[in-house]
Amino acid sequence: MAAFLALSPAQAAKEVFAHMIVGNLPAFTLADWQDDIRLAQASKIDAFVLNIAAKDPSTNASLDLAFEAAAALNFHLFFSFDYLAQGPWPKEAVIALLQKFAPSPAYFKHDGTRPFVSTFEGPGNAADWVDIKAATDAFFVPDWTSVPAQDAVGLAGGVVDGLFSFDAWPDGATNLTTEGDRAFQAALAGKAYMMPVSPWFFTNLPGFAGKNWIWRGDGLWETRWRQVAEVQPEFVQILTWNDYGESHYVGPVREKELELFKAANAPLNYVRGVSHDGWRKFLPFEIEVYKTGKVPEKVEEGIMAYYRPAPALACPSGGTSGNDEGHGQVEVPPEQLVEDSVFYAALLNSDQGVTVTVSIGGKEQTGGFSGTPAAGAGTPGVYTGSVPFGGNLGDVVVTVSRDGQTIAKSEGGKGISTQCENNVQNWNAVAV
Structure with missing residues (x-):
């Protein structure tokens, strides 16, 4: 029997989007x-959310392609109109872009009729959207x-049709909970909620206002998809498809x-x-569970793994802080x-008879599962665990087997090393 999750009757149609920074793509070809x-x-993503800055000269050519x-x-x-990267968007420019591209069959329409529009920040320009919506019939999230969500929902006389939260990362060493998501849903009182899901966050870009911090990503991706299935938002946005600067x-x-x-x-x-690439591996499964409210009776089994390519104390920190004071957080x-660990996730029909072996530089450790599907051990779904680096260096190979027979391997990513590029720690993670 398939395992069913609770679904709101109003949420029969749900969508998953991926945030794309168009400003990173001026050299992109068709x-x-x-x-x-x-x-x-192939990952079952429904649309790209095109983040565009107000003064980027490459935008028009990129959008045409x-x-x-x-x-x-x-x-x-x-479109997601970025109001921070290069300042606020002029109202007339927003209207012009929507009038040009919204008629395209490729432009995503809410309920098949209203062009879906989002932003990155810009509450100070909320009043502009009264006229923008009147001119374009935009569905505005x-x-x-x-x-605060309870204030945002009322700006410009309640101009929004929903809200998107950008709070996709935990504060400190504790795991992210659904408390913030539930607060958004409560404030929206029936309007649409777009929930963020992200696998990692590390940035070290001195030229961009000194951006240099990391937020905890250990276990985050798997945790958030479990939470998506629990929260059942109207929309999910993956942060991101290509924001390399924030990892x-x-x-x-x-x-x-x-x-x-x-x-x-x-x-x-x-x-x-x-x-x-490993973080895309189980997206078709996670998205199906979110959209249908049930776990398939049989899944295509596999394994993925992620880890940082150097022990935390192997290289100078590069001035990177844990947390960011600019976000009101205590820096540590x-x-x-x-954690100096290799994390793994296995999509399995059952964990019965299953073992996980993690090899670092040819030295093997046996791992277990600390996380099981919502329906419990022995059921189809994503099982998670980790093993410590243990002082080992070299290529990482994670193998999942059942009764001695190999099911799948995760390998081919950058190995773990104490060699420091430019004498600076790389806090990014490999995911294969």
Whole structure:
């Protein structure tokens, strides 16, 4: 029997989006857009959320290519107007872009009719959206997380159709809970809630207002998808597809997308050679559970793993703090927020007879499962666990077996090393 989750009757149709920073893509070709769209489709993502800054000269050319590619591949896109990166958007410019692109079959429409629109911040311009909505019939779900949800929902006479939370990462060494999500839902009182899900956060970009901190990511991805199934929001937004500067990308890494590390005077390129492809592996399963409210009776079994490529104290910290004072948090040494461990997640029909072996540089450890599916051990779903580095260095291979027969392996990622690029710690994680 399939395991069912509680569903609100009003939530029959749900969507999963991935946030894409268009400003990272001025060198993207039509073929690049097509490749990324195909990867998103394979992961069962419904649309890219196109984050666009007000004064980026590359935006128009990028949007033309993006919509051409999406229309040809039957994929969807919608805008997130960034009000922080280069200042607020003029109201007329927002209207003009929506009037140009919303008629495209590739533009995502809420209920098939109203163009879906979001923002990155911008509550100070809330009144603009009264006229923007009147001119475009937009379905408006902004990120105004800098304002308490109970206040944001009432701005400009209640102009929003819903709200998106950008609070996707925990404060300190404690795991993220659903308390913030529930507060948004309560404040919205029936309006749509878009819930954030992210796998990691590390940034060291001195040229971008001194951004240099890490938030705890250990176990975060798996925890949030479990919480999505519990909270059952109207929409989910993955943070992000390609924000390399903050290390929470789940899309592929191309050298042509990494110019920001030079522009921001980064002490090292902490993304080059650091794949996050593993975090997409079980997205089709997680999205199906979210959308249907049930776990399939049989799953395609597999394994993924993630880990930081150096022990926390192997290299100088690079001035990185754990937490960020600018977000009202108490800063601590970053090593207090992360574990020197290899984390793994296995999608299994059952954990009966299953063993996990983690090899670091050829030295093996046997791991167990500390996390089981919501329905408990012995049922289909994602099982999670970890083993410590244990002082071992080298390539990482994680193998899941049942009764001595190999089910799957996770391997091929950057190995664990104490060699420090530019004498700076890389707090990013490898996910394979």
